[in-house]
Amino acid sequence: MKSIQDIRIRFVGAGNMAASLMGGLINKGMTASQMTASDPGQNQRDYIERQFQILTFGDNNAHFGMPDIVIIAVKPQIMKQVLQDVASSIRRTHPLVISVAAGITTDQMAQWLGLDLPIVRAMPNTPALIGQGAIGMFANQLVTKEQLLMTEQVMDAVGTSIWVTEEGNIDAVTALSGSGPAYFFMFMQYLQQAGQKLGLSETNAALLAKKTAIGSALLAERSPESLQQLKDRVTSPNGTTAAALESFTENNIEQVIEQALNAANDRSIALSKEFD
Ligand SMILES: NC(=O)C1=CN([C@@H]2O[C@H](COP(=O)(O)OP(=O)(O)OC[C@H]3O[C@@H](n4cnc5c(N)ncnc54)[C@H](OP(=O)(O)O)[C@@H]3O)[C@@H](O)[C@H]2O)C=CC1
Numbered sequence: 723m724k725s726i727q728d729i730r731i732r733f734v735g736a737g738n739m740a741a742s743l744m745g746g747l748i749n750k751g752m753t754a755s756q757m758t759a760s761d762p763g764q765n766q767r768d769y770i771e772r773q774f775q776i777l778t779f780g781d782n783n784a785h786f787g788m789p790d791i792v793i794i795a796v797k798p799q800i801m802k803q804v805l806q807d808v809a810s811s812i813r814r815t816h817p818l819v820i821s822v823a824a825g826i827t828t829d830q831m832a833q834w835l836g837l838d839l840p841i842v843r844a845m846p847n848t849p850a851l852i853g854q855g856a857i858g859m860f861a862n863q864l865v866t867k868e869q870l871l872m873t874e875q876v877m878d879a880v881g882t883s884i885w886v887t888e889e890g891n892i893d894a895v896t897a898l899s900g901s902g903p904a905y906f907f908m909f910m911q912y913l914q915q916a917g918q919k920l921g922l923s924e925t926n927a928a929l930l931a932k933k934t935a936i937g938s939a940l941l942a943e944r945s946p947e948s949l950q951q952l953k954d955r956v957t958s959p960n961g962t963t964a965a966a967l968e969s970f971t972e973n974n975i976e977q978v979i980e981q982a983l984n985a986a987n988d989r990s991i992a993l994s995k996e997f998d
Pocket residue numbers: 734735736737738739740760761762763766782795796797798800804822823824845846847848900901
């Protein structure tokens with residue numbers, strides 16, 4: 723099996739997600755010379771070259787080489803156009819294709835590339851920028867055991883990854899962890915705002931909201947107790963937490979969250995149909 727020092731990667735699209743993967747891979751011991759990237763944005767290319775010393779190109783087919791993996795990290799809206807653009811290079815070199823785009827299916831990608839290829843759909847999230855991503859992955863039938871392990875090495879460089887065996891589950895991953903950081907940021911934002919309304923300064927309310935989120939997340943990860951048990955530990959009978967939790971329950975927080983995840987899941991499914 724190829725070690726992380728031997729894998730050659732071509733990034734197509736060098737925005738936020740690609741840059742977080744590049745940073746994570748370099749931290750894990752890959753060298754800049756193992757990677758190349760293409761992106762039409764001169765500023766973004768300058769940033770990538772400055773930050774990581776990775777060679778970048780404006781043309782998706784320029785200096786394509788013989789990559790083991792091609793990571794497609796562009797918006798779903800332009801996936802078809804981008805895959806059709808790089809199709810000849812991919813058909814010539816037969817790499818593993820990994821897409822991080824929401825919604826777009828492996829069948830659609832194969833169709834736009836004009837070839838049945840090993841394809842992985844990976845759904846990371848923005849904490850990958852600091853090596854704390856949660857990533858769900860699906861591999862089509864053509865992905866070899868070695869390619870599965872290579873994919874894990876790449877994704878584990880930026881967080882914790884899991885495989886799903888049904889492609890449809892990637893929509894659920896997108897709804898939960900792909901979009902999930904935004905839910906937590908929103909929750910922290912509302913905690914901060916409510917704290918300010920209760921008289922705290924903006925600085926203090928922001929600090930307490932963020933530190934409470936970080937502390938709770940770390941405790942949830944490190945403690946052997948369930949989320950329910952951890953919640954119960956905070957909640958004194960007839961105390962302040964019980965008052966707040968009752969208010970959440972009266973306002974149907976469970977249904978609100980379920981509906982939000984359903985909306986994201988539905989949107990992920992709709993995205994693939996939109997760009998067919
Ligand atoms: N952001 C997130 O939280 C997550 C995003 N994703 C997925 O990752 C993908 C990328 O998202 P993200 O990194 O946030 O987006 P970005 O906009 O940061 O990155 C996309 C990059 O692709 C470039 N690009 C545009 N056209 C082309 C082209 N023809 N060929 C090559 N590159 C091109 C863009 O350049 P320019 O800006 O100049 O157009 C941009 O630099 C999306 O499909 C998204 O669904 C997945 C999980 C989480």
